[in-house]
Amino acid sequence: MVKIKDIMKKYVVTVNPELTLSDAAKIMTNNRIGSVVVTQKNKPIGIVTNEDIVKVVAEGRSPKNVKISDMKPVRKLVTVAPEDDMLKVTRMMIKKGVKRLPVLKDGKLVGIVSEKEILLVSPELINILSEKLKDRVERVAKPTEIISGICETCESYSDDLKNIAGRWICETCRD
Numbered sequence: 001m002v003k004i005k006d007i008m009k010k011y012v013v014t015v016n017p018e019l020t021l022s023d024a025a026k027i028m029t030n031n032r033i034g035s036v037v038v039t040q041k042n043k044p045i046g047i048v049t050n051e052d053i054v055k056v057v058a059e060g061r062s063p064k065n066v067k068i069s070d071m072k073p074v075r076k077l078v079t080v081a082p083e084d085d086m087l088k089v090t091r092m093m094i095k096k097g098v099k100r101l102p103v104l105k106d107g108k109l110v111g112i113v114s115e116k117e118i119l120l121v122s123p124e125l126i127n128i129l130s131e132k133l134k135d136r137v138e139r140v141a142k143p144t145e146i147i148s149g150i151c152e153t154c155e156s157y158s159d160d161l162k163n164i165a166g167r168w169i170c171e172t173c174r175d
Contacts, residue, residue: 004089005082007121008103008111014039015048021056021063021071024048035100037109038068044102044109046077079104080113087155090118 015024015036024036028050038046048068056066079102080089093101093115103111148159151170158170 002086002121003082004080004084004086004103004113005111007086007117008082008113009117010111012037012102012109012112014044014109015068016040017045017067017069019068021048021053021066021068024068025050025053025063034114035112037102037112039109042109043107044077044079044104047100047102049100077102081105082110086118086121087150089113091150091155093118 013027013031013033013036015027015038017038017040019027027036028034035047035049037044038048046068048071052071053063056063056071078092078096078098080092082103082105089101093099100112100114102109103113144163147161147168148157149161149168150156151158151161151173152167153169153173156170156172158172160171161168162171162174163169164174
């Protein structure tokens, strides 16, 4: 089992919430990264991505005039631990619709993991998961139907999942 601590980037670029989005964009460009973690008193409170900056521009606002603290959080900051399993984290990223996750240990920022790190370790995993989970999201399977996806008991991929008491269970775990 691959742990997040084995694939995460240990150097994380952080910013103060009082910076403008323009400043954040310059920092991201200079570091060739797609996000910065927003910290206050050394604690992560949010994340700004290149998509957030594009959204502000699309709304007709200038990134020079918008502070990070002025942005309304789209969602609660999702974090993971260094000991978390990569498969579990991949599933969480897909479910939550995020591409990057700060890694915290005892409340302290110790790294960041993105789809990029997961792809470098296991490119076939992301293809299987994204296609199968996208299929599950786009349609609601009937409880009597057999579907493909991740078993909710053993977390293995299966083309033979059945709905047992509201959980999708593979053939092996049903036995």
